[in-house]
Amino acid sequence: MGEAVVASARPSIRLGLKENWRQFSLLVLINAFVGGMVGIERTVVPLIGAKEFHIESTTLITSFIISFGVIKALANLVSGQLADTWGRKRVLVVGWLLALPVPFMIIGAPHWEWVIAANxxxxxxxxFAWSMxxxxxxxxxxxxxxGLAVGLNEFAGYFAVGLTAFLTGYLASRYGLRPIPIYLGIFYAAAGLILSILVVRDTREFVRLEAAGRSTEASSLSFRDVFLLTSIKDRNLFAASQAGLINNLNDGMSWGIFPLFFTGLGLSVERIGILKAVYPIVWGVCQVVTGPLSDRWGRKGLIVLGMWVQAAGLFLTAFTAQFEWWLFASVLLGIGTAMVYxxxxxxxxDASEPSWRARSLSVYRFWRDLGYAIGALSAGLIADRFGFAYAILAIAVVTFISGGIVAIAMREHR
Known part of the structure; x- marks a missing residue:
């Protein structure tokens, strides 16, 4: 993308999409498999808790999302440091090795604790894998x-989430919640691991090329410095981190609450699968547009408007009781998330130097994915006390407020 930059020491290393399209495309495919691993859970796992293990507490059912979110956030936090010391490829392979047992544990789980452990x-x-x-x-x-690079990456991941959510819902409606819908996860984990070991190449040389000639002062930052900068000290990084947390807070809520909410209002498993698929598919596809659009228009406006569109989708879900309105609300959620993600x-x-960008991204992703746990826990507690609709409304309000924080705090970086 743009003119290729050639390193004097390593003429074969050049930056750009055109120059690196083979490895770039391979990583897009691998991230589709990463997303598919989450997709196997979006429709069926909350229903396994309610229907097979007869769990009545919404908070307990959503506990698998809490375990997922907390551990993913912590893995994100260390992934950037590991990427700089071990190399990107090694961390990616470790991520896939950890994924291999997951579908087998869900298929054979005799107790709900096995599902939590799988997550x-x-x-x-x-x-590890998505971060890399x-x-x-x-x-x-x-x-x-x-913006284009991230848009294509997230398109692949979340399109696969949505497609897999639809497929698992379809298979579950015909063959039951286990084991057949979960077989998809075995294929994703095996394919992702094989490609990562045999075909992927590490990219640290590209970082050295981009950092060449820049000030070395920033490279001396400690992890603590980067954590504080990304979390609170830099206004752009702070605005992004809190928006990322709230974005995944409402996604964690929808993951755990929506299947139970729709089931309680009489919707079939197949139709729930459609709703659970539309949101991430729209999210995934639209990122192909919104990612590069942010390169042209800037970041701030898309983030603010995207958070408010998500809030509108959540309000509509809570206040309506028809499949068609829920379908439209799912489209709004997908569009809003695509604008933000x-x-x-x-x-x-943009706000990070190449020498500490991986660590800054890992801190941002820590806060963002901690939102899964906070969203699932808070929504579960509210749903147990007041009902599903109130839980959805509460998260909608928080999402709208987060967009306002970005509007006030963030400065456009060009």
């Missing part, structure tokens, strides 16, 4: 096309 492994796997596909694409493409990662990359 501990899945969270660690996602934290993002970081490696940003490494390859250089500074001119970060790649743009936030690109904005963090």
């Amino acid at each position: 501990v492994l899945l969270g660690a796997s996602q934290g 596909t993002v970081i490696m694409k940003v490494d390859l493409i250089g500074p001119k096309g970060r 790649p743009t936030l990662i690109a904005s963090v990359s």
Whole structure:
């Protein structure tokens, strides 16, 4: 993308999408498999808790999302440091090794605790594998096309989430919640691991190329310095981190609450699968547009508007009781999230120096994916006390407020 930059010491290393399209495309495919591993859970796992294990507490049912979110957030936090010391490829392979047991544990789970344990492994796997596909694409493409790189990465991941959610819902409606719908996860884990070991190349040389000639002062930052900068000290990084947390807070709520909410209002498993598929598919597809659009228009406006569109989708879900309105609300959620998701990662990359960008992205992803746990826990507690609709409404209000914080705190970075 743009003019290729040639390193004097390593002429074969050049930044850009055109120059690195083979590795870039491979990483897009691998991230589709990463997303598919989450997709196997979106429709059927909350229903397994309610129907097979007869769990009545919403908070207990959503506990698998809490374990997933906490562990994924912690894995994100260390993934950037590991990427700089071990190398991107090694961390990616470790992520896939952690994913391999997950579908087998869900298929054979005799107790709900097995599902929670499977999601501990899945969270660690996602934290390592998804983080590396993002970081490696940003490494390859250089500074001119970060929105495009992230948009394509997140498109692949979340399109696969949605498609797998639909397929598992369809299979569950015909063959039951287990084991057949979960077989997809075995294929994803095996394919992702094989490709990562045999075909993927590390990208640290591209980071060295981009950092060449820049000030070395920033490279001396400690992890603590980067954590504080990304979390609170830099206003752009703070705005992005809190928006990422709230974005995944409402996604964690929808993951755990929506299947139970729709089931309680009489919707079939197949139709729930459709609703659970539309949101991430729209989210995934639209990122192909919103990612590069943020390179042209800037980051801030897309993030603010995207958070408010998500809030509108959540309000509509809570206040209506028809499949068609829920379908439209799912489209709104997908569009809003697509406006926010790649743009936030690109904005963090903008505000970070190449020498500590991987660590800054890992801190941002820590806060973002901690939102899964906070969203599932808070929504579960509210739902147990007041009902599903009130839980959805509460998260909608928080999402709207987060967009306002970005509008006030963030400065456009070009």
